[in-house]
Amino acid sequence: MLIKQGARHGRDYFTGQVGFTCWPDEMLTSLIAHQTDVATWDKDLVVATHALLVAGPDTVIEAHKDGVGEAPIRPLLDNRECLFWVRKIRGVTEPAVAEMLRIARGWAAAKIEYDTWAVMMGFPSSDQDGADGKPNPYNDPDKLFCSELVFKLIKRVNHLLEQPLPAEVLAWPEGFVSPDKLFDFPIWEQA
Numbered sequence: 593m594l595i596k597q598g599a600r601h602g603r604d605y606f607t608g609q610v611g612f613t614c615w616p617d618e619m620l621t622s623l624i625a626h627q628t629d630v631a632t633w634d635k636d637l638v639v640a641t642h643a644l645l646v647a648g649p650d651t652v653i654e655a656h657k658d659g660v661g662e663a664p665i666r667p668l669l670d671n672r673e674c675l676f677w678v679r680k681i682r683g684v685t686e687p688a689v690a691e692m693l694r695i696a697r698g699w700a701a702a703k704i705e706y707d708t709w710a711v712m713m714g715f716p717s718s719d720q721d722g723a724d725g726k727p728n729p730y731n732d733p734d735k736l737f738c739s740e741l742v743f744k745l746i747k748r749v750n751h752l753l754e755q756p757l758p759a760e761v762l763a764w765p766e767g768f769v770s771p772d773k774l775f776d777f778p779i780w781e782q783a
């Protein structure tokens with residue numbers, strides 16, 4: 593949950609913000625956290641294991657188990673088993689948000705890249721993978737995993753941001769952008 597009782601759109605979360613989740617007691621969260629940032633996870637700290645885009649007062653757009661699509665935001669805001677937090681992209685503008693939503697809705701039929709089985713096989717990348725700039729050979733560009741979706745959207749609207757994305761972020765291979773990696777990028781407004 594967002595640690596605000598009765599979180600409200602326009603006050604506690606905004607359309608166009610990027611949301612992250614972590615379900616500390618869920619097996620899939622734990623597997624992804626282990627594979628992407630075990631050092632942080634082992635300190636009992638929070639690791640982002642899912643990323644999405646806030647699409648409006650009531651919905652998010654995300655790559656979830658059934659594919660890419662719009663889903664209700666309420667369960668994320670209210671469920672105390674889910675840690676949910678939002679970040680504002682630095683220099684984001686209204687045209688950038690509108691364009692991200694337009695593109696994301698066009699991708700609504702895209703297939704999800706990872707299923708539970710793939711995660712169990714260790715498919716997600718660690719926060720070190722991708723540093724050499726080489727693409728992830730296992731990444732299928734026609735399928736999207738959650739943070740790949742969000743990262744692609746942010747890159748697509750780089751020209752609409754007041755402050756362009758850092759070069760090293762633009763160069764990072766999309767197939768290696770785990771939710772944790774996305775969260776660690778220096779692209780967020782300070783809370």
Ligand SMILES: [Ca+2]
Nearest residue numbers: 732733735736
């Ligand atoms: Ca992909």
Ligand SMILES: [Ca+2]
Nearest residue numbers: 629719772776
């Ligand atoms: Ca990390």
